[in-house]
Amino acid sequence: MTLTATSGHATGQAAPVAARADQVWKVYGSGEAEVTALRGVSVSLERGAFTAIMGPSGSGKSTLMHCLAGLDSVSRGTVHIGRTKVTGLGDKALTRVRRDQVGFIFQQFNLLPTLTAEENITLPLTIAGRRPDRTWFDTVVDTVGLRNRLRHRPAQLSGGQQQRVACARALVARPEVIFADEPTGSLDSRSGAEVLGFLRDSVHRFGQTIVMVTHDPVAAAYADRVVFLADGALVSELHAPTADSVLDTMRRLDAGV
Numbered sequence: 001m002t003l004t005a006t007s008g009h010a011t012g013q014a015a016p017v018a019a020r021a022d023q024v025w026k027v028y029g030s031g032e033a034e035v036t037a038l039r040g041v042s043v044s045l046e047r048g049a050f051t052a053i054m055g056p057s058g059s060g061k062s063t064l065m066h067c068l069a070g071l072d073s074v075s076r077g078t079v080h081i082g083r084t085k086v087t088g089l090g091d092k093a094l095t096r097v098r099r100d101q102v103g104f105i106f107q108q109f110n111l112l113p114t115l116t117a118e119e120n121i122t123l124p125l126t127i128a129g130r131r132p133d134r135t136w137f138d139t140v141v142d143t144v145g146l147r148n149r150l151r152h153r154p155a156q157l158s159g160g161q162q163q164r165v166a167c168a169r170a171l172v173a174r175p176e177v178i179f180a181d182e183p184t185g186s187l188d189s190r191s192g193a194e195v196l197g198f199l200r201d202s203v204h205r206f207g208q209t210i211v212m213v214t215h216d217p218v219a220a221a222y223a224d225r226v227v228f229l230a231d232g233a234l235v236s237e238l239h240a241p242t243a244d245s246v247l248d249t250m251r252r253l254d255a256g257v
C-alpha cells in the first residue's frame with residue numbers, strides 16, 4: 001500500500017513535504033539471521049503536520065523512523081528530508097542534515113546530566129556553532145513552562161519536566177522534522193498529556209512538523225494523522241484520529257480484516 005499526502009510531485013512542483021520515504025526496504029543481518037524490517041514502505045509527511053506511527057512490537061516503527069531521520073541507511077528505496085535526498089549522502093553531509101534539519105525526542109529524555117536545563121536546550125545550537133534566537137528561545141521556554149527551572153540539572157527535575165526540556169531542545173533549532181520515539185513511554189498520564197499537548201501546540205501554532213511513534217491510542221489521538229505498520233508494511237491510516245477510532249483500527253488489523 002502506498003500512502004501519499006499530496007499530489008505535488010506528480011506535477012513536478014515542490015511538494016509541502018517535510019520527509020518522504022519511497023519504496024523503502026530495510027534488511028538487517030544476513031543468512032539465517034536476516035530480518036526484513038521494512039518491505040517497500042512509501043509515506044509522505046506533510047510539512048506542519050503531526051503524524052503518529054503505530055503498529056505491533058517488531059512491526060518496524062523505530063526502523064522506519066530511523067530511516068526517515070537519516071540515522072540508519074536503507075537497503076533499497078529513497079528517503080528525502082525537505083528537498084534533500086538523504087539516501088546515498090556521504091557521512092559528512094549526512095551529519096550536517098541530522099544536525100541542521102532533524103530534531104529527536106527519545107523515551108529516556110537523553111539529557112546531559114552535568115548541564116542545566118538551559119544548557120541542554122541550547123546544546124544542539126552550540127554544537128552547530130549557531131546562536132540561539134533569544135525571542136524564539138523565550139517563546140519555547142514559556143510554551144513548555146520551564147521558565148523557573150532553567151538553572152536546574154536533569155536530576156533536579158521531574159520526568160515530565162525532563163521530557164519538556166527534551167522537547168524544547170528539539171524545537172529551539174527549528175528543524176525540518178522532529179522525530180519522537182515513544183516520547184511519553186516513561187511518563188505518568190498527566191505528564192504525558194502535558195508533553196503531548198505541547199507537541200500538538202508546536203505543530204498548530206508554530207508550524208513544526210512532528211512524527212511520533214507510540215503504542216498508546218490516547219497519545220496517537222493528539223496527532224493529525226496516524227499511519228499503521230504491520231510486519232514492515234503500511235497497512236492503514238486515519239486522519240483526525242480519536243482514541244476510539246485508533247482502537248477500532250488496531251482491533252480490525254489484529255483480527256486481520
Ligand SMILES: Nc1ncnc2c1ncn2[C@@H]1O[C@H](COP(=O)(O)OP(=O)(O)OP(=O)(O)O)[C@@H](O)[C@H]1O
Pocket residue numbers: 028029035036037055056057058059060061062063064
Ligand atoms: N539492529 C538490528 N539488527 C537486526 N534486527 C533488527 C535490528 N533492529 C531491529 N531489528 C528487527 O527489525 C524488526 C523491526 O524492529 P523495530 O525496532 O523497528 O520494531 P518496532 O515496531 O519499533 O517495535 P517496538 O514497538 O517493540 O519498539 C524486528 O523484528 C527487530 O527484531
Ligand SMILES: [Mg+2]
Pocket residue numbers: 061062063
Ligand atoms: Mg520501537
